[in-house]
Amino acid sequence: MKKILFLILFFLSFNVFSQNNERTLILLDSDSNVPIEDAVVLVLKTKQVLMTNKEGTVVFELKGGSNVKVTHSSYLPLNIKWASLNQPENIIYLKSKLNRLDDIVITKQHPQEIVKELVDNSIKRLSVPARLKAYSREFFKLNGAYAYFNDGLINFQLYRDQKKVKSILLVEQNRSFGLIDDEISSDLLGYNLNVMMEKYYVFSALRPLLDVKSKKKYSFIVKVSPVNEEYNEILAIPVEGSDELLDDFKIVYDVKRKLIIEVNAEVSGISLAKVEEETKKGSKNLIRSVFKTNYRIDLNNYYLVSSKEEINYEINAGNEIKNIEVLNNLVTTNFNIQNFTYKESDVFKDKTLFNIKNSILTDYWNVSGLTPTAKELEIINKIINSF
Structure with a gap:
């Protein structure tokens, strides 16, 4: 019974991502269009911290607007106005510091x-x-x-x-x-x-x-x-x-x-x-x-x-x-x-979370600040569906 309830909770949780307040940011290198991994995305209103995955992606939900600050040691910092994030999926280009004279x-x-x-x-x-x-x-x-x-x-x-x-x-x-x-x-x-x-x-x-x-x-x-x-x-x-x-x-x-x-x-x-x-x-x-x-x-x-x-x-x-x-x-x-x-x-x-029984009260992974890549999500879904 617990497994059935968990599966229902898991799949319902991803429907949350379809709400109007959700924003997806995809960070790309302005010269190469390569996704930028490990960029820190700070939602200034809530102080929520997000990290881009290997696809350069973060997903978050916010009631009301907030400007966003993006930093990465290899790129110039960028402040993004909330009004400019007017699409469910927004592509953001960062300028590299590596091709500039240090x-x-x-x-x-x-x-x-x-x-x-x-x-x-x-x-x-x-x-x-x-x-x-x-x-x-x-x-x-x-x-x-x-x-x-x-x-x-x-x-x-x-x-x-x-x-x-x-x-x-x-x-x-x-x-x-x-x-x-x-x-x-x-x-x-x-x-x-x-x-x-x-x-x-x-x-x-x-x-x-x-x-x-x-x-x-x-x-x-x-x-x-x-x-x-x-x-x-x-x-x-x-x-x-x-x-x-x-x-x-x-x-x-x-x-x-x-x-x-x-x-x-x-x-x-x-x-x-x-x-x-x-x-x-x-x-x-x-x-x-x-x-x-x-x-x-x-x-x-x-x-x-x-x-x-x-x-x-x-x-x-x-x-x-x-x-x-x-x-x-x-x-x-x-x-x-x-x-x-x-x-x-x-x-x-x-030592690790492998040594503890599962305890799931909310869809905490959806507000984690770390969005799984398509491959990672496929693996997670495969694991869940195997139970």
Whole structure:
């Protein structure tokens, strides 16, 4: 009976998207017409944050009008008047910063010292204690085929514990489904949500750049765009000849406030090519790793807006080689610095949403800020219809 009720709720939820107040934005590169992924779309009236998917699309509903602000580290920011969004589906073109002449900044400080200063200042300025309500979504692929899916509306209760930032996780709603019968170790299913949030608030991804030895491992460049001097970028690229598995880094920061706005880290293709493949049983060989976080400054508040983590690796299971891929997205739907109370029994203590029973009260995924692509929606529908 519960499955029947869930299916009815699921399909009815998509009819909501036909209402007159819905708007679809499709962001494209003005030169190439290529969809722009991971752009932050802020609805100024409600402070709702949305992230464009791989098709460059966001879908949202709003009673009444509101201007919209679009930002992306590779494109010029754009403010959109609500009156101009007069169609259910609106194509928006962004101008790239990459094909414009960037100035290289010459500083007395070594760029590594700038990174250290940015990390220290950003950790101090992040608004804690606070509560982040967020939508989390994760796809799990086995040998190239979609195998598991979960998403949920969750609350992170953030607090400081000495020099660390800790989080308490409260799950409001969630759903989790599998498509395969293969037995997969539970530690392969998904990212640990508490660990993720805690590392976002201490910028753990940037630790390789803070090591004293990093000056010999990386080439650092500080750049500023002549058309957007509010933000600078620091690029850190592994030097040639290194035999370690290292990431390419890009850090976008607010020049005046000395606060990190965006962190990008992707394992270097050159590094991957030089790492020897492990062949022992249980060994893992990395194929791809992507990490991205966005932060927002809103008056006196400074907090995480979104994150994306993707990892692809092969694991030697003895009798076969399994290809594992995990795709995780998180978008903040509400931020608040007020004190909150909760029952200890409400605290979610497992690692991932795969370890909790489904709890669906509303069509929370429709107001998540993260619109599935056509392929992702096909996979989700396939999962739901299999039950």
